[in-house]
Every structure is written in structure tokens, then in C-alpha cells.
Amino acid sequence: MRICIWVFLVLIVCGLVCGINADQTARTERISGSAGDVLDDDPTGRLKVYVYELPSKYNKKLLQKDPRCLNHMFAAEIYMHRFLLSSPVRTLNPEEADWFYTPIYITCDLTPTGLPLPFKSPRMMRSAIQLISSKWPYWNRTEGADHFFVVPHDFGACFHYQEEKAIERGILPLLQRATLVQTFGQRNHVCLNEGSITIPPYAPPQKMQAHLIPLETPRSIFVYFRGLFYDVNNDPEGGYYARGARAAVWENFKDNALFDISTDHPTTYYEDMQRAIFCLCPLGWAPWSPRLVEAVVFGCIPIIIADDIVLPFADAIPWEEIGVFVAEEDVPNLDTILTSIPPEVILRKQRLLANPSMKSAMMFPQPTQPGDAFHQILNGLARKLPHKKNIYLKSGEKLLNWTAGPVGDLKPW
Amino acid sequence: MKLSALQQSYMNRRNNSFRGPAPLDSSSDGSIKSPSAIFWLILHGLCCLISLVLGYRFSRLVFFFLFSTSATNLYTSPFRSATDLSQTLNFHSNPIVNPELPFNRTAATTTTTAAVTTSSSRVVVGRHGIRIRPWPHPNPDEVMKAHRIIERVQMEQRLQFGVKNPKTVIAVTPTYVRTFQTLHLTGVMHSLMLVPYDLVWIVVEAGGVTNETSSVLAKSGLRIIHVGFDQRMPNSWEARHRLETKMRLHALRIVKEEKMDGIVMFADDSNMHSSELFDEIQNVKWVGAVSVGILAHSSETDESSVLVIEKKEDGENPSMPVQGPACNASNQLVGWHTFNSIPYAGKSATYIGDRAIVLPRKLEWAGFVLNSRLFWKDAEEKPELVKDLDSLDGVDEDIESPLSLLKDISVVEPLGSCGRQVLLWWLRVEARADSKFPSGWIVDPPLEITVPSKRTPWPDAPPELPSNEKVVVGVQEHTVKHSPKTRTPRSKRSSRSKRKHDTKIVDTQLPVRHSEQN
Numbered sequence: 013m014r015i016c017i018w019v020f021l022v023l024i025v026c027g028l029v030c031g032i033n034a035d036q037t038a039r040t041e042r043i044s045g046s047a048g049d050v051l052d053d054d055p056t057g058r059l060k061v062y063v064y065e066l067p068s069k070y071n072k073k074l075l076q077k078d079p080r081c082l083n084h085m086f087a088a089e090i091y092m093h094r095f096l097l098s099s100p101v102r103t104l105n106p107e108e109a110d111w112f113y114t115p116i117y118i119t120c121d122l123t124p125t126g127l128p129l130p131f132k133s134p135r136m137m138r139s140a141i142q143l144i145s146s147k148w149p150y151w152n153r154t155e156g157a158d159h160f161f162v163v164p165h166d167f168g169a170c171f172h173y174q175e176e177k178a179i180e181r182g183i184l185p186l187l188q189r190a191t192l193v194q195t196f197g198q199r200n201h202v203c204l205n206e207g208s209i210t211i212p213p214y215a216p217p218q219k220m221q222a223h224l225i226p227l228e229t230p231r232s233i234f235v236y237f238r239g240l241f242y243d244v245n246n247d248p249e250g251g252y253y254a255r256g257a258r259a260a261v262w263e264n265f266k267d268n269a270l271f272d273i274s275t276d277h278p279t280t281y282y283e284d285m286q287r288a289i290f291c292l293c294p295l296g297w298a299p300w301s302p303r304l305v306e307a308v309v310f311g312c313i314p315i316i317i318a319d320d321i322v323l324p325f326a327d328a329i330p331w332e333e334i335g336v337f338v339a340e341e342d343v344p345n346l347d348t349i350l351t352s353i354p355p356e357v358i359l360r361k362q363r364l365l366a367n368p369s370m371k372s373a374m375m376f377p378q379p380t381q382p383g384d385a386f387h388q389i390l391n392g393l394a395r396k397l398p399h400k401k402n403i404y405l406k407s408g409e410k411l412l413n414w415t416a417g418p419v420g421d422l423k424p425w
Numbered sequence: 426m427k428l429s430a431l432q433q434s435y436m437n438r439r440n441n442s443f444r445g446p447a448p449l450d451s452s453s454d455g456s457i458k459s460p461s462a463i464f465w466l467i468l469h470g471l472c473c474l475i476s477l478v479l480g481y482r483f484s485r486l487v488f489f490f491l492f493s494t495s496a497t498n499l500y501t502s503p504f505r506s507a508t509d510l511s512q513t514l515n516f517h518s519n520p521i522v523n524p525e526l527p528f529n530r531t532a533a534t535t536t537t538t539a540a541v542t543t544s545s546s547r548v549v550v551g552r553h554g555i556r557i558r559p560w561p562h563p564n565p566d567e568v569m570k571a572h573r574i575i576e577r578v579q580m581e582q583r584l585q586f587g588v589k590n591p592k593t594v595i596a597v598t599p600t601y602v603r604t605f606q607t608l609h610l611t612g613v614m615h616s617l618m619l620v621p622y623d624l625v626w627i628v629v630e631a632g633g634v635t636n637e638t639s640s641v642l643a644k645s646g647l648r649i650i651h652v653g654f655d656q657r658m659p660n661s662w663e664a665r666h667r668l669e670t671k672m673r674l675h676a677l678r679i680v681k682e683e684k685m686d687g688i689v690m691f692a693d694d695s696n697m698h699s700s701e702l703f704d705e706i707q708n709v710k711w712v713g714a715v716s717v718g719i720l721a722h723s724s725e726t727d728e729s730s731v732l733v734i735e736k737k738e739d740g741e742n743p744s745m746p747v748q749g750p751a752c753n754a755s756n757q758l759v760g761w762h763t764f765n766s767i768p769y770a771g772k773s774a775t776y777i778g779d780r781a782i783v784l785p786r787k788l789e790w791a792g793f794v795l796n797s798r799l800f801w802k803d804a805e806e807k808p809e810l811v812k813d814l815d816s817l818d819g820v821d822e823d824i825e826s827p828l829s830l831l832k833d834i835s836v837v838e839p840l841g842s843c844g845r846q847v848l849l850w851w852l853r854v855e856a857r858a859d860s861k862f863p864s865g866w867i868v869d870p871p872l873e874i875t876v877p878s879k880r881t882p883w884p885d886a887p888p889e890l891p892s893n894e895k896v897v898v899g900v901q902e903h904t905v906k907h908s909p910k911t912r913t914p915r916s917k918r919s920s921r922s923k924r925k926h927d928t929k930i931v932d933t934q935l936p937v938r939h940s941e942q943n
Contacts, residue, residue, distance in 0.1 A: 176550055200548075226586075227586040228582060228583070228586035228587050230583075231579060232579070251552040252552050255548075256556065259555040260555050264556075264558060264561040265561070267563070268563040269563065270567075270568060289578055340553075344557060344558035344561070347563065347564065347567050348567060350571070351571045355578070358577075358578065359581055362578070
């Protein structure tokens with residue numbers, strides 16, 4: 013009897029180990045393929061998405077109030093909604109849906125200068141979830157484990173722009189079981205859940221296409237960067253902004269002719285990127301930035317200076333082979349690092365960047381095109397199928413705490 | 426309402442939240458004037474004064490450092506758990522090489538007491554130091570490596586997107602020894618050295634091959650065919666143009682005899698070529714024509730001497746005449762823009778070295794590019810030449826441009842987006858006939874002229890006369906005023922201006938930092 017139990021236990025352990033190994037080998041196989049294998053998957057037929065019908069105060073009215081939401085870097089949430097409404101993966105029958113989408117434009121509350129305010133977002137999200145949990149039975153069935161939300165703000169579903177406050181708040185308790193599609197990604201960070209899908213920030217595709225220059229224009233700039241090094245309004249001494257990394261870049265390389273870095277806003281910004289070999293993509297207040305998207309689209313090798321960052325579609329795109337990762341502490345040696353990369357490696361990275369599926373995976377074009385970021389999001393959702401059986405709660409079982417969080421969040425919206 | 430207040434503070438986006446140096450303050454709410462609070466206040470004031478004196482932010486936590494014996498890690502520390510209250514030091518790294526504080530180069534992090542997370546992240550929220558290496562200037566070895574990388578990338582780009590199967594460029598240059606020969610020839614030589622394709626340079630020298638020309642050409646490292654032409658260069662521009670034509674035909678004969686395969690372009694030694702020209706001529710099939718900008722400028726020209734040009738974007742100033750193909754709206758060759766010499770009648774130079782404008786012909790040879798197979802005896806499918814090259818030998822007929830060589834000039838292909846791009850510029854400038862120059866442009870023995878200038882350019886340096894005044898024989902025309910450059914005013918001026926330059930840059934970036942001390 014005892015022997016049976018021991019044998020049984022050993023078998024379970026073996027099974028778990030094999031399961032974990034199988035997962036890992038599956039992941040490495042995908043990554044080791046050239047950047048194009050997984051990116052070309054077609055999600056149609058692999059999943060079904062049901063789009064909830066929310067009253068327009070959650071989406072259309074916000075957009076009418078401020079149409080600037082369509083152009084800023086958080087516009088992915090709006091375009092995702094439009095894409096899903098007319099996509100073949102959409103189903104009108106919620107019984108056969110694998111994933112449920114809530115069309116809420118959570119970052120569409122802008123200041124006069126165009127920055128989104130996240131203060132009302134927790135209440136808005138809470139109110140939306142209350143609505144869908146009362147009108148449809150599907151939320152209560154799994155407490156949101158087969159729902160996904162697009163939260164493209166700075167720190168995702170932590171709904172704050174300051175990192176310390178965001179960490180304090182943590183992810184909204186109601187969204188703990190749902191899949192979050194967000195731009196923020198940093199390993200071992202409160203605001204990144206296991207199983208979240210990291211997406212690129214929105215960059216206007218037409219504007220980028222309009223500034224293309226002939227491909228034979230020789231790349232003569234070694235390293236290119238335009239942007240702030242010191243945020244003099246909010247951090248005049250430096251050290252907080254970008255964890256001092258951008259300031260270190262400036263102090264070490266401001267008189268180096270190989271580094272074309274400055275705070276200008278030239279009109280030829282896109283054209284200059286196409287004439288550069290390397291483009292710096294350092295962190296700012298948050299680790300992600302639209303520079304990565306621009307660098308990929310214009311064929312400039314991105315130099316990512318952000319410790320522990322999780323890049324968009326990291327399970328489909330082999331970022332280590334495409335970009336150069338530099339630890340923040342190695343920034344003073346950036347020139348040594350870059351000049352010691354063998355030319356063959358650089359040429360290979362440029363070839364990988366030139367892959368059209370790589371470029372289209374970073375963009376949100378309208379109308380949609382095969383292989384674009386929308387399809388990569390759906391691919392990511394499809395890879396998470398089939399849902400495990402344990403996400404379906406037994407009747408009466410409740411896992412989420414509806415009263416958790418700061419008091420201000422509990423007020424109705 | 427609380428929300429509007431928050432919104433107002435959001436105007437300066439993340440302001441007011443990073444108050445002061447020590448995060449300890451963030452937790453303190455009470456403002457009871459206890460002795461410890463007064464002590465901290467006085468200490469804070471003292472540290473502010475010290476900071477003012479020293480010139481950088483001096484955290485009072487340095488006292489902790491000085492007096493603490495616990496092993497606080499100065500270097501990048503892993504995340505400390507909330508229970509460990511060790512406040513590692515935070516030094517504001519500054520660019521001044523300050524020998525007093527050796528730890529201003531390291532990076533230290535402060536843990537914020539608010540950041541209570543149980544994750545094992547390596548990344549810490551809070552103020553970080555700015556890492557600056559001890560010598561933050563470019564390293565020449567690395568710069569060279571970077572340039573080699575850039576060259577390799579550009580070569581790859583050319584292979585992928587540039588001209589497939591590039592043809593050899595055959596440049597034909599007629600030249601002769603004179604004052605400005607080195608000036609002009611060096612310019613053409615450097616342009617040709619930068620051409621990324623195979624190149625053969627045929628240099629035809631009037632008056633026979635000389636050592637002067639050879640020594641200039643030897644520095645190029647190009648493949649050069651240096652031939653001499655028996656006649657000496659005459660003194661008038663008319664005759665010179667004619668002789669140059671003969672020299673070019675002589676070079677074309679060489680192309681024919683050697684059966685060279687490539688594209689023949691005419692690089693006159695005083696012309697200026699752009700690098701796009703060499704990329705564009707690779708597209709030629711048999712005969713191509715490019716637009717040439719004519720730099721025939723003199724102070725007496727009136728603005729009306731402008732050729733009628735259809736597109737205004739030719740040339741930087743609209744009054745530069747351009748010679749080249751003329752196209753209609755569907756990019757077909759319909760005619761030629763030629764040089765209109767009527768406005769200059771009577772004002773142009775006759776003899777080489779005159780002070781007047783030198784005028785080009787109606788169409789210059791430099792604006793044409795020929796496929797070398799045109800001159801091969803037995804090439805098929807080529808446009809017919811009017812006369813064979815051999816029969817032109819010795820004939821005194823004036824062949825103004827390659828168009829006269831062709832039977833059918835409609836085969837000419839306009840290059841450079843149908844003549845809209847000006848890819849080279851024509852200029853003829855020669856020194857005075859009696860000009861002298863040091864042989865080989867080497868000044869030996871070195872100049873030792875010290876001529877006092879009556880007025881120094883610098884307002885503060887007194888106009889001192891030097892003790893020795895030696896005048897060197899020879900280079901009379903080139904005696905420029907070598908004013909005595911005593912060391913002190915110059916270095917003072919340069920260092921002062923340098924410092925001013927630095928402060929200006931630094932001030933725009935940060936108000937706190939100091940300028941670099943020289």
C-alpha cells in the first residue's frame with residue numbers, strides 16, 4: 013500500500029517535470045526560429061472572441077469628448093476595439109467564445125497638454141466590471157480568467173504614472189485573474205502579471221510610411237538619439253529620471269562624434285533614424301517607449317537600456333538577436349560595447365530587422381493587415397488556449413475581493 | 426475638490442513628489458519642535474551651506490557614512506528588504522574631477538521606505554547616481570573601429586540596394602603643368618578616390634609626361650594611365666579648349682586600343698564632381714547626358730545673363746547657368762540647355778590668366794558619359810559613330826562635344842532625373858601668367874617672415890614689435906601678413922573663449938552644475 017503511494021508520488025513528480033520541460037522546449041523552439049515563423053501565424057480559426065456591448069459612456073463618449081485619444085501612444089485600446097468589431101475571430105454567440113473583450117477606453121482622459129490622467133481609471137474599470145458581471149454570467153463563471161483587457165498606460169493596470177505610487181497600488185484587485193494586454197513590461201514587477209501580453213505602444217503608421225527614404229541611402233550615423241536626458245521640470249538634479257541612465261549617456265558621450273544625441277526636435281527625425289546604424293532606446297519614467305517601434309520600422313538596431321524590461325511579444329520575437337541589450341550600469345562603456353560587436357552580427361541584426369513581418373508586427377495599421385500587432389495579440393491569446401479546467405469556479409465560490417484597494421477606488425463612476 | 430487639486434499638480438507632471446534629499450522625510454508628518462527636530466533643522470541648514478560652498482548637493486547622510494561602522498554597501502546594491510533600514514549613501518555624481526571625494530564616481534542607491542515589495546527584483550525605485558567614467562571622451566581606437574563598421578554596413582547596403590554589377594568608371598582628364606594644376610588635380614583626385622566602384626584614370630598631359638604631375642598622381646593609389654601629348658598648351662582659351670578636345674580623343678583611342686570595358690566620363694581637372702554623379706552614371710546604356718552647373722561668375726555680371734531654365738530647383742542660386750538635357754513632361758529628351766554667351770560678349774577672358782570670366786562652350790564634354798563599348802570595333806548593337814576615332818587623328822576639325830561624334834543624337838539618355846539634378850560644376854580658374862610658386866609646393870627653407878602688423882586683431886594685446894625682422898627672398902606674391910603671435914594673448918583668449926563656450930552649454934542643461942575648469 014505504502015509502496016503504491018510512493019510509486020504514485022514519483023509518477024506525479026516525473027509528470028510535472030516532464031510537463032515543465034515540454035513547456036520550455038516549446039518556448040525555445042519558437043524563439044530560435046527566424047523572426048517570422050511565429051509572427052506569420054494566422055489567428056483566425058484558432059480562437060473566438062466575444063465583444064461585450066458596453067454603454068457608450070465607456071468608449072464612444074470619451075472619444076467624442078477628446079478625439080486626441082486617437083493619436084497618442086495609448087491609442088491601441090481604441091484601435092483594438094475597432095479591429096475586433098470587424099474581425100473574423102469575433103463571435104456573436106458568447107457560449108462558444110474563448111475570450112471576452114471589454115471595450116473600455118481607460119486612458120482617454122487627457123489633460124490640456126495631452127497627458128492621460130489615471131485617477132478615474134480604477135473606478136471606471138470597477139464600474140465596467142460590475143456591469144458585465146451583473147448583465148452576463150460569464151464574468152462570475154471564471155471571475156475574469158477568460159477575459160482580457162487592454163490597459164496601455166504607463167504602468168499598466170496599476171493605474172498611476174509614478175512608479176512608486178503604482179507599485180503601492182498594485183494591479184487592480186478585480187483584474188488579478190484576467191489577462192492584461194499592456195505596454196508596460198518589467199520582470200519581477202508588481203504591475204506585470206504572469207501571462208500578460210506585452211504590446212508595443214501606438215505609433216502612427218501613416219506618418220512613418222510618409223517619411224521613408226530610399227534604401228540605398230548610406231547609413232552614416234553610428235548612434236542616434238533625440239529626447240530628454242534630464243527632466244528639468246520634475247527632476248532637475250537627475251538621478252530619478254530614467255534611473256540616471258539617460259543622464260549618464262549625455263555626460264559620457266556628449267562630445268563623442270559617433271553619438272548623434274541631443275534634445276532637438278528635428279523635422280527630419282524619421283529620416284535621420286533611417287540613416288543611423290544604432291538607435292538608443294533608453295528607459296524614461298517607464299521602461300517602454302515608442303522609440304523601439306520607430307527603430308524597428310526604420311531598420312535601425314535598437315539599443316535597449318532598461319534593466320529587466322519585457323519587450324513586446326517577447327515570446328514571439330527574438331529580441332536578443334535583433335537588438336542590443338545594455339545594462340544600465342554599463343552605460344559608461346557603451347562605445348566600447350558597440351564597437352566590439354563584430355560586423356557580421358550587425359549585418360545579421362539588420363537582416364532580421366528588414367524582415368517585413370517584423371516591421372508589421374510592431375504597427376497598428378488601419379485597415380488591418382496580416383501579421384500586424386492586432387494579429388500578434390490574438391496569436392498571444394490563442395497560445396494561451398485551451399483554458400485550464402480550474403479557472404471555472406464552482407457555484408458560489410468567490411476568489412476576488414471586491415472591496416480591496418484604496419477607498420477612493422470604491423466610489424461609483 | 427481633491428481631484429482638481431491633483432489635476433493641477435499634474436500640470437507639472439510628476440512634480441512635488443520627490444521632495445528633498447532624504448526619503449526619511451516622507452514618512453514624517455509631525456512638526457513638533459522637539460530637540461531632535463531642531464537638531465535636524467540646524468544640521469540641514471549646515472549641510473545646505475556646505476553645499477553652497479562646495480557647489481554640489483551634499484547630503485547630510487554623509488554623517489551616517491562617516492560615523493557608521495556597519496558594512497553599508499557603496500556599490501550597486503541588490504534590493505534590500507523593508508526590514509533592513511540600512512540607508513546606503515546617495516552621492517550626486519558630478520562631472521568635476523574632484524579629488525577630495527573619491528566616491529563620487531560610484532553609483533549608490535537609496536531604498537525608499539515606501540517601496541515595500543517582496544519581489545526579488547534587481548531594479549530599485551528611487552534616486553540613482555549618474556555613472557560617469559573617469560575619462561568621458563572618445564577613444565581613437567574605438568572611433569576607428571566604428572568607422573570600419575560604418576564602412577562595412579554601407580558596403581552591404583550598396584550590394585543590396587545599389588547598382589547590381591557596377592561597371593568600371595573610366596575617368597579622362599586632360600591636364601598640363603601650371604600654377605593651379607596641383608589645386609585642381611588634387612580636388613579631382615580626392616573625388617575619384619572616394620568612388621566606390623572600380624576606377625581607371627586616364628590622365629593626358631600636354632607637353633609630355635612630367636615629374637610634377639606624376640608626383641601628385643602617385644599619392645592617390647588609383648589605377649592611372651598617364652600619357653603625354655606632344656603639343657604644349659597654348660596661351661589662349663580658345664586654343665586650349667581645342668587642344669583639350671584633341672587630348673580627350675587621344676584618351677578615347679587608348680580606351681579603344683586597350684578594349685577597356687566601362688563607362689567613360691570626362692573629369693576636367695578644375696571641375697567639381699558630386700559623389701552622386703558616379704552612382705548615376707552607372708545607369709547609362711550607351712550615351713548619357715547630365716546637367717552641369719556653370720560657375721562663370723565675375724563681379725561685373727548683370728543678373729539678366731541667366732539662361733532660361735524650366736525648373737527653378739536647378740542650382741543653389743537661380744542665376745547659375747546650367748547646361749544639359751532638356752526634357753518634356755513625360756521625361757523624354759527634347760532638347761538641350763546650352764550656355765548663352767551673348768551677355769558676356771566682349772567681357773570674357775581671351776588669354777589664360779586674364780582677370781575676366783572664362784566662358785564654356787555651348788555644351789561641355791564634362792556633361793556627357795559614354796559607354797566604352799561605343800569605341801570598340803566589333804561591338805554589336807551600338808549606336809553608330811559618325812567617324813571612326815582613327816580617322817579623327819590629326820584632323821583640325823573642332824569637335825565641340827561628343828554629340829558631334831554620334832550619327833543619331835536621339836539615343837542620348839538624360840541622367841539625374843532627366844537633367845533636374847546638377848551633378849557636377851564646371852569652372853575654369855587659372856593663375857596669372859607670371860605667377861610663381863614653390864616647386865612641388867614645398868616651402869624649403871621654412872618661411873621666416875616676421876612683419877609687424879600695425880593693428881593687432883585682439884583688443885587687449887599691445888602692438889609690440891618683435892626684435893628680429895628677417896625677410897625671406899622669393900615668394901613675393903604670397904607674403905601674407907604674418908603678425909607676431911606671442912603666446913600669452915592667444916592662449917588666454919583661447920582659454921577664455923573655451924571657458925565661455927563651456928559655461929554656455931552647461932547652463933542650458935542644468936542650472937546646478939559648474940563649468941569645466943581648464
